[in-house]
Amino acid sequence: MSRETICEKERTKIEKLNKFQFPFKFKKIGYYITFITFGLMIAKKFVEEPDWVKPVLSGILLLGMLLISMSRDKIEDEYIDSLRSQSYRFSFVIVVLYALIQPLINFGVGILFDETEKLQGFDYFQVLFFMLVVQLMAFYQLKRVSKLG
Amino acid sequence: MKNTLKVQRAIKDLTQDDLAKEIGVSRQTINSIEKGRYVPSTVLALKLSAVFEISVNEFFELESDD
Numbered sequence: 001m002s003r004e005t006i007c008e009k010e011r012t013k014i015e016k017l018n019k020f021q022f023p024f025k026f027k028k029i030g031y032y033i034t035f036i037t038f039g040l041m042i043a044k045k046f047v048e049e050p051d052w053v054k055p056v057l058s059g060i061l062l063l064g065m066l067l068i069s070m071s072r073d074k075i076e077d078e079y080i081d082s083l084r085s086q087s088y089r090f091s092f093v094i095v096v097l098y099a100l101i102q103p104l105i106n107f108g109v110g111i112l113f114d115e116t117e118k119l120q121g122f123d124y125f126q127v128l129f130f131m132l133v134v135q136l137m138a139f140y141q142l143k144r145v146s147k148l149g
Numbered sequence: 150m151k152n153t154l155k156v157q158r159a160i161k162d163l164t165q166d167d168l169a170k171e172i173g174v175s176r177q178t179i180n181s182i183e184k185g186r187y188v189p190s191t192v193l194a195l196k197l198s199a200v201f202e203i204s205v206n207e208f209f210e211l212e213s214d215d
Contacts, residue, residue: 082187147177
C-alpha cells in the first residue's frame with residue numbers, strides 16, 4: 001500500500017470520527033439520563049450508600065451530558081455545526097482558565113481563615129462536568145441569540 | 150461580506166422558511182446569512198445560486214475589511 005493511500009485512509013478515518021454524531025432522538029435520552037442521575041446524586045446525600053455509588057453516578061451523569069452534546073439537532077446544518085464548534089472552543093478556553101484560577105482563589109480564601117491551607121487541584125469529574133455544562137449553555141445561548149435576529 | 154439574499158428572496162416571493170426547505174437548512178441559517186452574521190460555505194452558496202438562477206458573485210460582495 002502506498003504512503004498516499006495510507007495517509008488518505010487515515011484522513012478519512014479522522015474526518016469520520018470528527019463528524020460523528022448521534023441521531024436527534026438520543027438528545028432526549030441524554031436529558032433523561034442526566035436529570036434522573038442528577039436527582040439520584042442529590043437523593044444519595046440523604047442516605048447511606050456504598051463507596052462505589054458516587055463514581056458510578058458521576059460517570060453516568062457525564063455520559064448523559066455527552067450524549068446531549070453529541071446528538072444532532074432537529075435540523076442539523078452547517079450553521080448549527082459552526083455554532084457547535086464555537087461552543088466547544090469557548091468551553092475549552094473557559095475550563096482551562098477555570099482550572100488555573102479556581103485553585104488559587106480557593107487557596108487565597110482558605111489561607112485567610114486557616115494558615116495551614118494547601119493548594120489543591122480538581123478531580124476529573126469537576127473539570128469534565130464544568131466543561132460540558134459550559135459547552136451546552138454556550139451552544140443554547142448562541143442558538144437563542146441567533147433566533148432573536 | 151455583503152449579500153443580496155433578502156432582495157433576491159423578495160423578487161422570487163419566497164419566505165425564509167420556503168427557501169430554507171428548498172435548500173435543506175434551517176430558517177435560522179437563512180436569517181443569519183441575510184443579517185451578515187454567517188458566511189455560508191461554497192456548497193450552500195452554490196445551492197442558493199441554483200435556486201435564484203444567478204451567479205454567486207451577484208449574491209455576495211466583499212467589503213473593505215474582508
